[in-house]
Amino acid sequence: MTGEQGAAASRHQPPRHVVVMGVSGAGKTTVARGISALTGLTFAEADEFHSEANVARMRSGVPLDDDARWPWLRALADWMASRNAEGVSTVLACSALKRSYREVLRQGPPSVDFVHLDGTAEVIRERMAQRAGHYMPASLLDSQLAILERFEPGEPGLVLDVALPPDELVSAAVNRLGLGAGAAAVDG
Template sequence: MSSCLVVMGVSGVGKSTVSALLAEELGWILAEGDSFHPAENIAKMAAGTPLTDTDRRPWLAALRDWISEQSEAGRNAVVTCSALKRSYRDILRQADADVRFVHLSAASEEVGPRLAERTGHFMPTSLLESQYAALEPLGDDEPGASVHAIGTPEEITERTVKELGLPA
């Protein structure tokens, strides 16, 4: 069974950047979870409307199925996905793979300015507080680690690899 790291957290915390570095360092394939969203979800978020659990289910199922496909093909993967709630992570853990989570955590005061400076992304800064309100940190029984997302992307990646005991 192959492994999958799901790099999770609120928008703007650095999921895409750290995931790309992790995939490169580990030699694993990378998937950007946002690319699995149906057009309706992207339109809602772009309009400043938070997604509901019902909106997220097909998206999470598509990610879960992709993770299983990679594992069945013998490929390890890194996936970006907000995975804010345990129920969302439960869906991803149904994949036929060793799924572990990397919760990139930082205070809204640290993430807000990053999100405000970001261009070319559908997620408006106005939805950041709704993401923090929905965020359920990893439980002690959930596989993975919480990593403070402050520092350079390389420093965060290095802390992640060490925290999870991954071969660099």
């Protein structure tokens, strides 16, 4: 296949949708932005979809309950479905801590690939202590770890160790998901 034929073929590939998931401080945003930079997938930060009430609640150190999360998750699924209808591939940084949350996200576009950035609480706590300007206090890490449901047998998803450097996490995700040049191409 020539380069021109390859480019034409990539334009006819269905859009791809990737959710980089994990607890706060795992590096979701960094890795999702890296995937976007390497592949051209349209990046979104799920935190930006939260209502003002949810943000205020988290800022004050109160964890969100499921009732607060459902509208947020449906908005994220709708965003991916809308991009899919436009022929645009996406990468989303989103906690997606429970399987039921991932199921809501899967109701958006025809398929979603999940990349779980997983690791020890100590590594994640250290990262959280180093970041500035984020409304999620480190005190909520324990509540997130308590509700985290790792992939169950039969649930598709890629697990990467947060102890790896961000560039290695990005490369591993791109390679293992088979993303590459043209992954974000718009059909046309």
